[in-house]
Amino acid sequence: MRPARALIDLQALRHNYRLARELTGARALAVLKADAYGHGAVRCAQALEGEADGFAVACIEEALELRAAGINAPILLLEGFFEASELALIAEHDFWCSIHAEWQLQAFESASLPRPVDVWLKLDSGMHRVGFAPAEYADAHRRLLASGKVANLVMMSHFSSADELDNPRSAQQVETFERACKGLAGTVSLRNSPAVLGWPQVPGDWVRPGIMLYGATPFEVAQPEAERLQPVMTLESKVISVRELAVGEPIGYGGGFICTRPTRVGVVAMGYADGYPRTAPSGTPVFIDGQPSQLIGRVSMDMLTVDLTDVPSAGLGSTVELWGRNVAVNDVAIAAGTIAYQVLCNVRRAPLHYINS
Structure with missing residues (x-):
C-alpha cells in the first residue's frame, strides 16, 4: 500500500x-x-x-x-x-x-x-x-x-x-x-x-x-501556554526513489529549484492530493529518519522531493515526517502562506491511523 x-x-x-x-x-x-x-x-x-x-x-x-x-x-x-x-x-x-x-x-x-x-x-x-x-x-x-x-x-x-x-x-x-x-x-x-x-x-x-x-x-x-500543547497529527510517508543530481540540475515542475551542489534527492509519496500544501516552498522543514532536512522543488499531486544530501544514512524506504512531533504544523503553514487550521482540515487521501486510543 x-x-x-x-x-x-x-x-x-x-x-x-x-x-x-x-x-x-x-x-x-x-x-x-x-x-x-x-x-x-x-x-x-x-x-x-x-x-x-x-x-x-x-x-x-x-x-x-x-x-x-x-x-x-x-x-x-x-x-x-x-x-x-x-x-x-x-x-x-x-x-x-x-x-x-x-x-x-x-x-x-x-x-x-x-x-x-x-x-x-x-x-x-x-x-x-x-x-x-x-x-x-x-x-x-x-x-x-x-x-x-x-x-x-x-x-x-x-x-x-x-x-x-x-x-x-x-x-x-x-x-x-x-x-x-x-x-x-x-x-x-x-x-x-x-x-x-x-x-x-x-x-x-x-x-x-x-x-x-x-x-x-x-x-x-x-506563547507559554501554547508551548504546553501536544501535536495530535503526524503526517508521514516514505522515500520511494532516490536521485543523484549534479550542480545546475532542476527539480520538479517548472524547474523552480536548481541544485547548487551535488544533491541526493528523495522522492516521497506525498502530495497536495493528500493535503500537503502545494504552496509550500523549497526550504520547508521535514524530518527524515528523525533528522532535520527540507523540501526542495515544487509539490506535485502525488509526490514531493526532499534533500537527502546531509542525511547520508537515509535512502529508499526512509520515513519522512511532514509535520508532527518534530516539525510543527504551524511552521509548514507559515512557509506555505496559510494557517494551521487550513492545513489540517485539508488532509484527505492519506488514511488516518489512531494510536493511544
Whole structure:
C-alpha cells in the first residue's frame, strides 16, 4: 500500500482538552467541526467521551454522524439550523442550537417542538459575521424565554482577533458583550482557543477549544501556554526513489529549484492530493529518519522531493515526517502562506491511523 498516512495520537488530544479545562476552570465544548479539523470526528469524540462536557460542530449533518456513532454527550450546532425543518431533528436528538439571526428566532418561535431546547444566543460583539446587534440582543433574549421552548440559555459571542495578543479589539468586544448582556439571565461562552490560552481575564462559564485540541498554536508568536500543547497529527510517508543530481540540475515542475551542489534527492509519496500544501516552498522543514532536512522543488499531486544530501544514512524506504512531533504544523503553514487550521482540515487521501486510543 502507498505509505502516506496520518497518525492521530488520541492521548495528545485528551491532554490538550484537559489543558483547556485546567487553564479556565470552565466547562469546555470540544470543537469537532470539519471532521475534527481533519482528525476524524467520530474517533476523536469517542476518545473524549466520558470527560468532555460536550462537543460542538458546524451543522446538523456533523451532529447526526456523532449520534449515529453512539455519542450521547451534548452537541452544539455552532451555526444553528439552515432550514426551519431541522428544528424537529434538533429536538429529537437533543442537540443544542445556536441562534444568531432574526429569521432563525422567528422560526424557533413558530416551531412546534416536543420538548424545550438548549439555545446559545449569539451576539455580534464586533466581528460582524453573524449574531444579533447589541441593540437587538436583549429583545431576542426576552423573546426566547417568552417562547417557553428554551431549556437553558447560553449567551455567546466570538472573538475576531484573540490570536493577536496585543490587539485591544478583544477587550473592546468583552466590554460590548458585558453591556449587551447586563441584567440578562443565562450562562456565558466567549473563549475560543486563543482566548483560552492567552486571555485569562475573559469571563465565562463555557469555553470552546478548537485548534488547540489538535496541538497547533493559534498564535504567530511564542506563547507559554501554547508551548504546553501536544501535536495530535503526524503526517508521514516514505522515500520511494532516490536521485543523484549534479550542480545546475532542476527539480520538479517548472524547474523552480536548481541544485547548487551535488544533491541526493528523495522522492516521497506525498502530495497536495493528500493535503500537503502545494504552496509550500523549497526550504520547508521535514524530518527524515528523525533528522532535520527540507523540501526542495515544487509539490506535485502525488509526490514531493526532499534533500537527502546531509542525511547520508537515509535512502529508499526512509520515513519522512511532514509535520508532527518534530516539525510543527504551524511552521509548514507559515512557509506555505496559510494557517494551521487550513492545513489540517485539508488532509484527505492519506488514511488516518489512531494510536493511544
